Amino acid sequence: MRTIHSLKELRTILRGYRRQGKTIGLVPTMGNLHEGHISLVRKAVESADIVVTSIFVNPMQFGASEDLATYPRTLAEDQEQLEAAGNTLVFAPSADEIYPEGLAQQTRVVVPEVSDGHCGASRPGHFEGVATVVTMLFNMVQPDLAVFGEKDYQQLAVIRKMVRDLMVPVEILGGPTVREEDGLAKSSRNGYLNEQERAIAPAVYRTLKTTAEKLTNGRTDFRTLETEAEKALSEAGLRPDYFNIVNSLTLKPATESDRDLTLLVAAFLGTTRLIDNLSVSR
Numbered sequence: 206m207r208t209i210h211s212l213k214e215l216r217t218i219l220r221g222y223r224r225q226g227k228t229i230g231l232v233p234t235m236g237n238l239h240e241g242h243i244s245l246v247r248k249a250v251e252s253a254d255i256v257v258t259s260i261f262v263n264p265m266q267f268g269a270s271e272d273l274a275t276y277p278r279t280l281a282e283d284q285e286q287l288e289a290a291g292n293t294l295v296f297a298p299s300a301d302e303i304y305p306e307g308l309a310q311q312t313r314v315v316v317p318e319v320s321d322g323h324c325g326a327s328r329p330g331h332f333e334g335v336a337t338v339v340t341m342l343f344n345m346v347q348p349d350l351a352v353f354g355e356k357d358y359q360q361l362a363v364i365r366k367m368v369r370d371l372m373v374p375v376e377i378l379g380g381p382t383v384r385e386e387d388g389l390a391k392s393s394r395n396g397y398l399n400e401q402e403r404a405i406a407p408a409v410y411r412t413l414k415t416t417a418e419k420l421t422n423g424r425t426d427f428r429t430l431e432t433e434a435e436k437a438l439s440e441a442g443l444r445p446d447y448f449n450i451v452n453s454l455t456l457k458p459a460t461e462s463d464r465d466l467t468l469l470v471a472a473f474l475g476t477t478r479l480i481d482n483l484s485v486s487r
């Protein structure tokens with residue numbers, strides 16, 4: 206497995222693979238890899254001949270008061286895990302390589318509607334940063350397929366729409382959320398939790414499951430269910446950002462006629478913001 210920092214080198218190597226008729230899979234990440242990421246890499250390895258995992262902590266998707274400076278950078282450990290998972294190339298560019306003229310001068314990609322609400326409302330500009338860097342990664346790697354985690358449900362919806370609208374010739378695959386034994390979704394940000402917060406954190410998934418059960422038992426008072434879920438999170442010691450029951454495709458508030466619903470949640474434990482989701486069909 207090779208690690209490449211320059212776009213020029215990446216393009217030269219990938220051109221060689223393409224000439225040999227190899228298919229290319231991309232797994233975009235911000236590093237600090239855990240089993241969730243590795244499951245995406247394994248999925249890419251099963252589906253493509255060559256797998257490129259990008260590791261880039263993308264400044265454009267962080268708000269001014271967010272954790273860009275402290276986001277864990279663990280390249281050596283990441284490389285070890287990727288090698289074991291059968292990854293072919295690690296692309297770990299610097300911010301100067303990706304944004305040579307700086308963020309203010311950068312052309313951006315805006316994905317309307319699906320970027321609004323939920324995390325988009327709490328983190329203005331976040332999905333613009335994600336859509337921009339992912340478009341650039343697609344142009345740099347020109348993969349046949351790319352794999353993203355379903356844990357970031359709204360992000361996956363934004364990327365699917367962006368690919369559809371801009372007619373990007375790439376197949377998007379989603380990988381299921383990987384959880385700790387107590388249900389907490391694996392996330393690089395779990396490492397920020399202290400012992401007491403870590404003990405509270407499984408309440409996020411518990412609340413998703415309880416609400417999903419109420420839905421499958423026939424409740425359709427969605428707004429009341431959202432309020433009940435936020436109350437349960439608060440009582441467990443979290444500070445809910447939102448708990449929204451939405452149409453799984455549009456991400457708009459669920460209505461009685463919707464059959465496929467997704468429960469989206471974001472909640473704070475101290476300064477750590479956890480997100481998770483669960484889909485139910487009625």
Ligand code: PAF
Pocket residue numbers: 233234235261263266335338339357360
């Ligand atoms: O999900 C992430 O880690 C990031 O948002 C992504 C897709 C790598 C873009 O920076």
